[in-house]
Amino acid sequence: MNQNTEWPLWEVFYQPGNGKPFEHAGSVHAPDAEMALQNGRDTYARRNEGISMWVVPTDQITASAPEDAGPFFDPANDKAYRHPQFYSVPRAVKKRN
Amino acid sequence: MDTKEKLDAFQDRIDRGEKIEPKDWMPERYRQQLIRMISQHAHSEIVGMLPEGNWIPRAPSLKRKMVLLAKVQDEAGHGLYLYSATETLGARRQDVVEDYIYGNAKYSSIFNYPTLTYADICVIGWLVDGAAIVNQTMLAKSSYGPYARANLRICREESFHKKQGYEMLAKMASGTDEQKKMAQDAVNRWWWPTLMMFGPPDSDSPNSAELIKWGVKTKTNDELRQSYVDRMVMEAEVIDIKLPDPDLKYNKKTGHWEFGEIPWDEFWAVVKGNGPMNRERIKARKNAYEDGEWVREAAIAYARKQKLKEGKAS
Amino acid sequence: MSTFDKIPETKEEAFLEVLLRLADDRLIHGHRLSEWCGHGPELEEDLALANVALDMIGHAASLYSYAAQLEGKPDEDYYAYFRDDIDFKNIALVELPKGDFAFTILRQFLFSAFSFFNYRELIKTVKDEQFNGMLQKHFKEIKYHLRHSREWVLRLGDGTEESHRRIQEAIDEIWMYTGEFFHLDDIDKAAISFNLYTDTSAFKKEWESLVFGTFEEATLQKPDNDQYMFEGARSGRHTEYLGPLLAQMQFLRRSHPEAEWK
Numbered sequence: 194m195n196q197n198t199e200w201p202l203w204e205v206f207y208q209p210g211n212g213k214p215f216e217h218a219g220s221v222h223a224p225d226a227e228m229a230l231q232n233g234r235d236t237y238a239r240r241n242e243g244i245s246m247w248v249v250p251t252d253q254i255t256a257s258a259p260e261d262a263g264p265f266f267d268p269a270n271d272k273a274y275r276h277p278q279f280y281s282v283p284r285a286v287k288k289r290n
Numbered sequence: 291m292d293t294k295e296k297l298d299a300f301q302d303r304i305d306r307g308e309k310i311e312p313k314d315w316m317p318e319r320y321r322q323q324l325i326r327m328i329s330q331h332a333h334s335e336i337v338g339m340l341p342e343g344n345w346i347p348r349a350p351s352l353k354r355k356m357v358l359l360a361k362v363q364d365e366a367g368h369g370l371y372l373y374s375a376t377e378t379l380g381a382r383r384q385d386v387v388e389d390y391i392y393g394n395a396k397y398s399s400i401f402n403y404p405t406l407t408y409a410d411i412c413v414i415g416w417l418v419d420g421a422a423i424v425n426q427t428m429l430a431k432s433s434y435g436p437y438a439r440a441n442l443r444i445c446r447e448e449s450f451h452k453k454q455g456y457e458m459l460a461k462m463a464s465g466t467d468e469q470k471k472m473a474q475d476a477v478n479r480w481w482w483p484t485l486m487m488f489g490p491p492d493s494d495s496p497n498s499a500e501l502i503k504w505g506v507k508t509k510t511n512d513e514l515r516q517s518y519v520d521r522m523v524m525e526a527e528v529i530d531i532k533l534p535d536p537d538l539k540y541n542k543k544t545g546h547w548e549f550g551e552i553p554w555d556e557f558w559a560v561v562k563g564n565g566p567m568n569r570e571r572i573k574a575r576k577n578a579y580e581d582g583e584w585v586r587e588a589a590i591a592y593a594r595k596q597k598l599k600e601g602k603a604s
Numbered sequence: 605m606s607t608f609d610k611i612p613e614t615k616e617e618a619f620l621e622v623l624l625r626l627a628d629d630r631l632i633h634g635h636r637l638s639e640w641c642g643h644g645p646e647l648e649e650d651l652a653l654a655n656v657a658l659d660m661i662g663h664a665a666s667l668y669s670y671a672a673q674l675e676g677k678p679d680e681d682y683y684a685y686f687r688d689d690i691d692f693k694n695i696a697l698v699e700l701p702k703g704d705f706a707f708t709i710l711r712q713f714l715f716s717a718f719s720f721f722n723y724r725e726l727i728k729t730v731k732d733e734q735f736n737g738m739l740q741k742h743f744k745e746i747k748y749h750l751r752h753s754r755e756w757v758l759r760l761g762d763g764t765e766e767s768h769r770r771i772q773e774a775i776d777e778i779w780m781y782t783g784e785f786f787h788l789d790d791i792d793k794a795a796i797s798f799n800l801y802t803d804t805s806a807f808k809k810e811w812e813s814l815v816f817g818t819f820e821e822a823t824l825q826k827p828d829n830d831q832y833m834f835e836g837a838r839s840g841r842h843t844e845y846l847g848p849l850l851a852q853m854q855f856l857r858r859s860h861p862e863a864e865w866k
Contacts, residue, residue, distance in 0.1 A: 195384075195388065195580075195583065196583075197384065198384070198583050198586035198587050198590065199382060199383060199384040199586075200586060200589065200590065200646070202377060219370075219371055219374055219440075219443075220374045220377070221370070221648050222383065222646065222647075222648060223648065224586075224589035224590050224592065224593045224759070225589075225592075225593040225596065227755055228589065228648075228755065228759075231652065231751070231752055231755070232648040232649075232651075232652065235648065235651045235652040235655050236367055236370060236648060236651055239363075239364075239367070239651075239655070240447070256313060258313060259311070259313050259314045259315065336642075336647070339641065339642035340642050343641050343642040343643075346638050346639075346641055347635065347638065347639065347849075347852050347853060348852055348853065348855060348856050349856075350685075350856045350857040350860075350865035351681050351685075351857065351865045351866045352631075352661060352664070352665045352668070352680055352681055352684055353665070353866050354865060354866070355638075355661060356658060356661055356662060356665070359638050359641060359654055359657060359658055359661070360654075360658060362641050362642065362654070363641065363650075363651055363654035363655070363658070366641075366642075366644075366647055366650045366651050366654070367651060369647060370647045370648070370651070373647070408856055461864050465863050465864055466860060466862060466863045468860055468863070469860065469863050469864075574642070574643070577643070578642070578643040578644065578645070581643075581645065581704070581705075582644065582645025582646055582649075582705070583645075584764065584766045584767055584770070585645035585646070585649070585705050585760070585767070586645060586646055587763070587764055587766075587767070588759055588760050588763025588764045588766070588767030589759045589763060591763045591764045591767075592758065592759040592762055592763045595762060
C-alpha cells in the first residue's frame with residue numbers, strides 16, 4: 194500500500210438552467226474548494242449540463258437515516274388539505290383559466 | 291448481524307423492485323459483491339482508455355482526433371462515476387485502485403488486446419461499446435441506487451461512442467482497398483473477444499445466480515450475449531462486414547442467431563494475465579498512479595498550508 | 605526569416621499568416637496535452653487536461669477551416685496533415701515534449717497567460733466578423749485554462765519540496781522559449797499594419813506582472829531574463845521535437861491520402 198494521497202470527497206450540485214433548482218450531479222475528489230469547483234466543472238459539465246455549481250465536502254452532509262423514513266415523511270401522506278386539489282372551485286372560474 | 295428476518299425483509303424489498311440506497315441495511319455479502327463488481331467495471335473503463343488512447347496522436351483527421359479524445363475522456367468520467375458508487379458503499383478509491391494495480395482485482399479482458407490499426411478504434415466503438423451498452427442498459431436498472439444512476443449517466447454519454455465507431459467503420463468498409471482490409475481484419479480480431487465480454491457461460495458463472503437474486507443484474511450472461519449477437523449480425527450485414535464465424539445461422543424457431551463455440555481457453559488465459567497486452571496495461575496504469583503521487587501530495591500540502599494561514603488570520 | 609517566407613503584400617496574405625500562426629500554436633499544444641489522456645496524476649485531472657486539449661484542437665480546427673475557405677484549400681485537415689515541419693508556424697514552446705506534470709502545467713500557464721492578453725487585444729483590433737466571433741469564443745475558454753493552470757502553479761510551487769523543485773526546474777528549462785511570444789518579425793509587422801494582429805510587446809509588462817506575481821505567490825524564483833532566448837520557429841526554424849510529433853500525427857493520413865477519413 195502506498196501512503197495516503199487521496200484527496201477529500203466533495204458532492205457536486207449544478208443548476209441546469211436559469212431559475213431552476215440545483216440538482217445533485219455526483220461527487221469528485223479535490224484537495225480544496227477551488228479545485229473541487231474546477232473538477233466538478235470538468236467532470237459534470239462537459240455537455241453543457243449546468244450554468245452554476247455548488248460543491249460541498251461530503252463529510253459535511255447530514256442525511257436522514259433510513260429508519261427515519263416513516264416518522265419523517267409518512268405523516269405528510271394524509272394531509273390532503275395541503276394540496277390544491279383538495280379544494281373545489283366553481284366551474285366558471287375553472288373555465289376561465 | 292445478517293439475521294434471517296433482516297435477510298427476508300431485504301429480499302422482499304428487492305422483489306418489490308425497490309432501490310437500495312447507501313444508508314439502507316444490506317447483507318454484508320451484497321455490499322461486498324457490489325464493491326467487487328462495480329470496481330471491476332470502473333477499472334475496465336480506466337484501463338480501456340489505453341488501447342484507444344494509443345490512436346489519439348495518430349487519428350487521421352482533426353474531427354476524428356477530437357471525437358476520439360472526447361470519447362476516451364468520457365471513459366475517465368465513467369470510471370470516476372463508478373468509483374464514486376463504490377465509495378457510497380464504504381470503499382476508498384485509493385484502495386480499490388491499488389487492488390488492481392498491485393493486487394489481482396480484475397477488469398474486462400477485452401482491453402488486454404492491442405489496437406493495431408485505426409480500424410480497431412472504429413471496431414472498439416461499434417463492437418466493444420455495443421456490448422458495453424447491452425450490459426449497462428441492464429445495469430441502469432440495478433437494485434443498488436447509486437450504481438443504477440451511474441449506469442444511466444454512462445448510457446446517456448455512451449450512445450455517441452458506438453455511433454461514431456459504426457459510422458467510421460462503415461466508411462472504411464466501403465472505402466479504398468486498404469481501408470476495407472483494415473476494417474475486416476479488425477473485426478476478425480475483435481469479434482470473439484467481444485463475445486467473451488459478457489462473461490463465462492451461465493453454467494460456469496459462479497456469481498451470476500446471486501447477483502440476479504439480488505437484482506444487481508436482471509439477465510444472465512448468455513441472455514445478454516444472445517441479444518448482442520442478434521443485433522450485431524444485422525448491423526454487420528448492413529455495412530458489408532463479415533463476422534468471422536462460419537457457424538452463424540438464424541434459427542427461425544427461436545428467432546435468434548446461433549453462433550459457434552467461443553474459445554474459452556483463450557478467455558481464461560487472458561483473465562489469468564496471459565493476454566497480449568496485460569502486463570503493459572497494468573504497467574501504464576501503475577506508472578500514471580505512481581508518477582501522480584507527488585502531484586496529489588503537493589495539492590494536499592498546499593491546502594493544509596492555506597488552512598493554517600486562514601486559521602492565523604482569523 | 606526562412607528562405608521561403610514572403611512578407612505579405614496584401615491584406616489577404618497577411619490574414620492567412622495570422623490564422624495559421626494562431627492555429628499551429630493551438631494544434632501542436634493540443635496534441636502535446638492529449639498525450640496525457642489516460643496517464644494523468646488523478647482521474648479528475650485527466651479529465652481536465654483532456655478538456656483543455658479538446659479546446660485547443662477545436663480552436664485550431666476552426667482557424668484552419670477559415671484559412672482553407674480564404675485560400676481555397678479543401679478543408680482544415682490540409683494544414684494539419686499535409687504540411688512539413690518547416691511550414692509549421694507554431695512557436696517552439698508548444699512543441700517541446702510533455703515532460704512531467706509540472707512542466708505541462710507551467711507551459712499551459714505561460715501560454716494561456718499570453719493567449720489571454722493576445723486575444724483580449726485581438727478582439728479589439730480585428731474587424732473581420734467571422735474571425736472576431738471565433739476569437740471571442742476561444743477567449744472564454746482561454747480564461748478557464750488560465751485559471752486552472754494558475755491554480756496548479758500555486759499548488760505545485762507552494763506544495764511540497766518535491767513539487768517546488770520540479771516546477772522551479774521547469775521554469776528554468778522553459779524560459780528561453782518564452783521570447784517568441786513577444787518577438788515580432790516582418791510578417792507580424794505587416795499583419796499589424798493591416799490591423800490583423802497586435803503588437804504583443806505592448807502587453808509584455810502586463811504578462812510579466814501576472815506571471816511573476818504568480819511565481820511570487822507560489823514562492824518560486826523569477827527566471828534569469830537576460831539569458832539566451834530561442835527564436836525562429838514562427839518561420840519554420842523549429843526544434844528537433846516537431847518532426848517526430850508530425851510523423852506520428854500525419855502518418856496514417858499521408859499513407860492513404862485518397863481515402864475518406866472524416
